[in-house]
Amino acid sequence: MKKYLAIFKISFAQEFAYRLNFIMWRLRNVMQIFLIFFLWNAVFTDPTRVVFGYDRGKILTYVFGILIMKAIVLSARTIEVAGEISSGDLTNFLLKPVNYFKYWFSRDLSSKALNLGFAASEALILYLILRPPFFLQTNPWLIVAFVISLAIAVVLFFGLLFLSNLIAFWMPEQGWSAQFLIIVIFTDFLSGGVFPLDIFPLVVQKILYTLPFPYLLFFPLQIYLGKIPVTQVWGGIMIACAWTLILLAGLKFVWNRGIRKYEAVGR
Amino acid sequence: MKNLRKYLKVWWMMSKNSFIQVLINKFGAGVFLTGKILRFVFFMTFIVFLLKGTQNLAGYSLSQTVFFFLTFNLVDIVSQFLFREVYRFRPLIVSGGFDLVLTKPISPLFRSLMGGADILDFITIPPLIVAIVILARGLNPTAISAFFYILLLLNGLLLATAFHIMVISMGIITFEIDHTIMIYRDLTNLGRFPIDIYAQPLRGILTYLIPVGIMITLPAKALMGLVSYQGVLVSLAIGVLALYVAKRFWGIALKRYTSASS
Numbered sequence: 183m184k185k186y187l188a189i190f191k192i193s194f195a196q197e198f199a200y201r202l203n204f205i206m207w208r209l210r211n212v213m214q215i216f217l218i219f220f221l222w223n224a225v226f227t228d229p230t231r232v233v234f235g236y237d238r239g240k241i242l243t244y245v246f247g248i249l250i251m252k253a254i255v256l257s258a259r260t261i262e263v264a265g266e267i268s269s270g271d272l273t274n275f276l277l278k279p280v281n282y283f284k285y286w287f288s289r290d291l292s293s294k295a296l297n298l299g300f301a302a303s304e305a306l307i308l309y310l311i312l313r314p315p316f317f318l319q320t321n322p323w324l325i326v327a328f329v330i331s332l333a334i335a336v337v338l339f340f341g342l343l344f345l346s347n348l349i350a351f352w353m354p355e356q357g358w359s360a361q362f363l364i365i366v367i368f369t370d371f372l373s374g375g376v377f378p379l380d381i382f383p384l385v386v387q388k389i390l391y392t393l394p395f396p397y398l399l400f401f402p403l404q405i406y407l408g409k410i411p412v413t414q415v416w417g418g419i420m421i422a423c424a425w426t427l428i429l430l431a432g433l434k435f436v437w438n439r440g441i442r443k444y445e446a447v448g449r
Numbered sequence: 450m451k452n453l454r455k456y457l458k459v460w461w462m463m464s465k466n467s468f469i470q471v472l473i474n475k476f477g478a479g480v481f482l483t484g485k486i487l488r489f490v491f492f493m494t495f496i497v498f499l500l501k502g503t504q505n506l507a508g509y510s511l512s513q514t515v516f517f518f519l520t521f522n523l524v525d526i527v528s529q530f531l532f533r534e535v536y537r538f539r540p541l542i543v544s545g546g547f548d549l550v551l552t553k554p555i556s557p558l559f560r561s562l563m564g565g566a567d568i569l570d571f572i573t574i575p576p577l578i579v580a581i582v583i584l585a586r587g588l589n590p591t592a593i594s595a596f597f598y599i600l601l602l603l604n605g606l607l608l609a610t611a612f613h614i615m616v617i618s619m620g621i622i623t624f625e626i627d628h629t630i631m632i633y634r635d636l637t638n639l640g641r642f643p644i645d646i647y648a649q650p651l652r653g654i655l656t657y658l659i660p661v662g663i664m665i666t667l668p669a670k671a672l673m674g675l676v677s678y679q680g681v682l683v684s685l686a687i688g689v690l691a692l693y694v695a696k697r698f699w700g701i702a703l704k705r706y707t708s709a710s711s
Contacts, residue, residue, distance in 0.1 A: 377495045
């Protein structure tokens with residue numbers, strides 16, 4: 183545990199090595215929020231309007247929630263794994279007395295901590311500038327369920343991201359392409375990161391709920407907003423848990439196959 | 450004229466090499482193209498369902514909102530197709546490899562901007578144009594509105610050129626390209642929807658300071674007959690001015706190139 187805490191601290195310090203890069207990255211996140219915020223603001227010019235089950239307060243809470251949730255769930259360093267496999271740098275870790283998965287999870291947590299700190303400050307500044315109405319959840323059960331679903335989402339994304347990196351064992355030059363498709367395209371859209379998924383017809387929503395993506399951002403936010411009946415919340419959490427276990431088992435299986443294929447090219 | 454022919458020939462040679470480079474990695478190219486198409490489809494689906502639920506967006510109907518979105522895509526994709534080399538400019542500056550560009554008998558600006566056209570973007574341009582033409586006909590534009598649309602689209606590309614020149618010029622001075630170009634992309638992304646949805650002062654900034662509105666929203670509005678002659682003239686003047694300023698900035702940046710690492 184002590185060594186992973188040290189990895190957490192070192193990784194946290196490393197994030198500050200390229201400060202301008204980090205600030206620019208955060209600036210980009212804020213600009214993306216601008217688009218979504220003003221889009222929904224235009225839809226809800228009439229404060230009494232209810233569209234897709236959202237009123238003005240709930241939809242703008244969703245927008246700000248996405249900023250925070252992305253920092254917690256989607257901030258990760260694990261994206262670098264594919265590069266380590268294709269460059270042969272993975273060998274260094276195989277020789278060290280560290281668990282490779284715990285190593286990257288520790289690094290992910292440090293990235294999440296830093297991004298969360300910035301996202302919270304940005305949300306506060308944006309709040310002071312834009313003064314949107316906010317929805318505050320007061321039901322303690324829903325808050326507990328929200329926190330649990332959030333914790334599951336963090337592990338679920340770790341499994342998904344790590345798994346998509348492992349393609350580099352078989353196709354060393356293609357790590358980025360799997361990440362682009364699975365993480366940038368599917369995760370961003372199908373997790374509710376760009377728009378809430380309940381604008382779709384019910385049948386499409388049901389199909390989406392059978393995939394792991396909605397459990398990353400959309401489902402936890404729906405719990406927070408009280409848009410899912412309490413009776414269905416735990417069922418959803420169970421599905422998210424099942425997906426997490428499937429992905430982690432898949433990760434272990436693919437890793438074991440990949441490591442046999444690994445040739446430490448370049449070393 | 451002779452010079453133009455020479456540059457066209459050089460551009461074609463560089464583009465051909467760039468196309469071959471991309472097509473060597475067929476799997477990666479296929480995945481990337483699939484991702485781009487999916488992103489477009491997802492966003493389009495979102496707009497359709499959103500407008501079905503809300504009936505209009507800032508007073509624009511579904512077909513008008515889709516038209517704004519398609520126009521955004523056209524300007525965005527054409528500029529990416531032409532200026533993809535900008536995304537590869539940083540290593541040249543950091544390594545000092547830009548020296549080799551400076552010694553060649555062609556304009557270093559031309560080489561840095563247009564040295565590697567992107568075939569994956571090129572593939573998506575024809576279907577996009579077809580979609581725009583079909584949708585535009587449904588909006589019943591007059592001949593003059595259609596003319597203004599094309600004129601302002603070209604002006605939008607002029608502004609995109611100016612932005613890209615600014616980005617590589619800043620790259621020479623600060624060694625930073627990747628985030629600057631992505632911030633430019635994020636800013637233009639604000640033009641996915643008509644800039645009428647933004648509140649002041651953001652709308653003003655997007656119209657005059659960082660003229661995303663002139664690049665994307667105005668051409669689409671012109672087709673809908675919502676732009677006056679004066680508006681067209683002012684937009685063209687801003688386009689030419691932006692290109693002039695960008696060219697001057699490039700000159701200043703070039704003088705500050707230190708040839709580091711070489």
